[in-house]
Amino acid sequence: MKINKPKILLYDLETSYTLSATWGLFDQNVAKVIREPFIISVAWKWLGEKQTHVLSLPDFNLYKKDKFNDKELVKKLWELFEKADIIIAHNGNGFDQKWSYGRFVIHELKPPSPSKYIDTLLIARSKFKFNSNKLNDLAKYFKIGTKIQTGGIELWYNCIEKFDKKSWNLMCNYNKQDVILLEKVYLKLLPYITNHPNIGLMQNEVESCPNCGSCNMQRRGFSFSRISKFQRWWCIDCGGWSQSTLEDNSQIR
DSSP: OOOOOOOOOEEEEEEEOOEEEOOSSSSSOOOOEOOOOEEEEEEEEEESOOOOOEEEGGGHHHHOTTTOOOOOHHHHHHHHHHSSEEEEETIIIIHHHHHHHHHHHTTTOOEEEEEEEEHHHHHHHHHOOOOOOHHHHHHHHHTSSSOOOTHHHHHHHHHHOOOOOOHHHHHHHHHHHHHHHEEEHHHHHHOOOOOOOHHHHHHTTTTTOOTTTTOEEEEEEEOOOSSOEEEEEEEETTOEEEEEEEETTTOOO
């Protein structure tokens, strides 16, 4: 029987700055907002697939008419959310998810189908004590790569104000690399995530790992509560631990 695996989306956004007027250079209040910020690129990958995708504003026909309008890009992002069963981002709860839904409502899109969310930043903060929980620093700790150097705000300025093609190419590569690192960091953290959506339950597979969905499981002793005894399981593939009641091993949690 074919297993219907849940679609797990890893994604990252790049956004513009707020263009504003001030009366000075240091410690200033904004006197006037000249242009509100918007999404400039979206990179994504489906877990288990090789290809990492990216789209930026110049990839859409609307860019020829309005270089600061992200409506078509946001529609594409909405379509990705609509397909996903689980959505993963680093600082997703604090940034990417809120930005996404903010642009959805601005462009009069209805909420996409409900999904489960995983924020790798929150997992790193709650489970470990690292000097830094930034994506780039976690990747360095795990020796799985680094972010692409952008040169700072000049890259954003050259993309948004000068419409420079080479700058847009660098922006897209930078955005893609973040998703590549995100996937690697997520897989490193995966066996430690105790509240992960139950993949085994979602794919209706008996005796499978709730974190990664693998059926490559071993019984590893028992755990106990004050009134019950549970079968303890260890996933050979991801290394995660789970348990089930002795009467019904299909309900591994």
